[in-house]
Amino acid sequence: MEKLRITLGAVSKPLESLKIKTGDWGAEYPVIIEENCKGCGDCVVYCPDLCIELVEVNGEEKKKKVAKVNYDYCKGCGTCSVVCRHDAIKMEIKEIYRG
């Protein structure tokens, strides 16, 4: 088997931590209901892991901005679903944790 490479003193270069997908940790994950989302950005402000950004999508009449979650690093804390004023974020349990 190939040897595991570890660095002296656990030293790492900038941005190497991106390789560690902390999104694995969560038991739940947020789902954005795009038709409810007004693009207010409250969830973006409150997300403790900087895992939500607003992206442009095509709405019924014109383009609008909605929340998009980065599931690689979202730990599923649920803060976004609590602060959302428009019922646009619901928490789901990950498949592997369903009974």
Place this chain on the structure above:
Amino acid sequence: MMKVVRGFYAVAYSVKLCKPDVICAYPITPQSEIVENIAQMYANGELGNCEYITAESEFGAASILVGASATGARTYTATCSQGLILMSEVLWNAAGMRLPIVMTIANRSLSAPLSIWNDHQDSMAIRDAGIIQMYVENNQEVHDMMPQAFKIAENHKVMLPMMVCMDGYKLTHAYEPVDLLSQEIVDEFLPPYDPPVKMTTKEPYTFGSYATPATYMEFRAAVYNAMERSRKVIEEVYKEWAEISGRNWGGHIVAENCEDADVCVMAMGSLVGLVREVVKELRGEGKKVGFIKIRTFRPFPAEEIAKAVDNAQKVVVFERSLSMGSDAPVTLDVKAAIHKKAIDVYSPVVGLGGRDVPHKLVKSTIEEVIEGKAKPGTYFKGLKDYEEVVV
């Protein structure tokens, strides 16, 4: 140059000759005058380009040195007792980050109750951190140890912090004749620190980064293996020092008259001088007693000790600290070292919190073991009869 100096100065002067880049400390009795002496040298401009930083606490001092060492600086601090255990979180990190910070520990007891006097409880409290520990007998030895400590810690096969432990008061405050080293001899012996990795503002790194269960174990095994590798490096450095300085302090241990001894007596730190004298006296009286000075405590010289006590039936370990709920720390390691041999281990605990350890006490303690009047195990000597009452 032979001079009568105090232990503080013997350390400070030697540290100066090692040309550290960053020194950071917080004063604590009985270490204070070590860093006061260094601060004075710094103020006098004797430390070259060295940065001397006064920290707000020992936690701060150790943290500053972690940062400094990560940038490739040769780093030094001194502390003891509460200061050392306040540093402990940072020190475990320094070991894991493989930063060769060198420290002098002016061994002092731990609270509670508050005591400023000497025993070995402080350094024992962080024996598992991954920091090399060695204990000195006198102020010449501590003076000689500082350049050796930098050389051992900074060896690329090792890269671990190192503590040189000297007994508080008994050595720090004592005036002794010390043959002060010359800059030439230290320069010849100790090359400048060549860091295998260092961070700069242009090349930033994270030291001791986060490790998941997928890699943590390998990082910890690497620290363990570095400590194992240090055994050989330490011995080589001890030997090289003997050649270059003409003073041979021995290896990990120094065994005297153990070959034919029925009873081998061990001690560490400033107690060594007294115990050695008592053992000599007992040999003069025809008793088959040997003496072992333990110099390196981490890594523990198990093989050397097992070999030295091979012909003995009894071993006496003079202990200067406790491990609550088990045998005293040195005894635990000695027992592990000789577990296959039929040897009884006697562990008199003496001199906690600066309690005097007189000649008579050491002699009678050893005699009791020789005469079969003592029971193997951990017991106190020089302890008063006491009764614990509610205020």
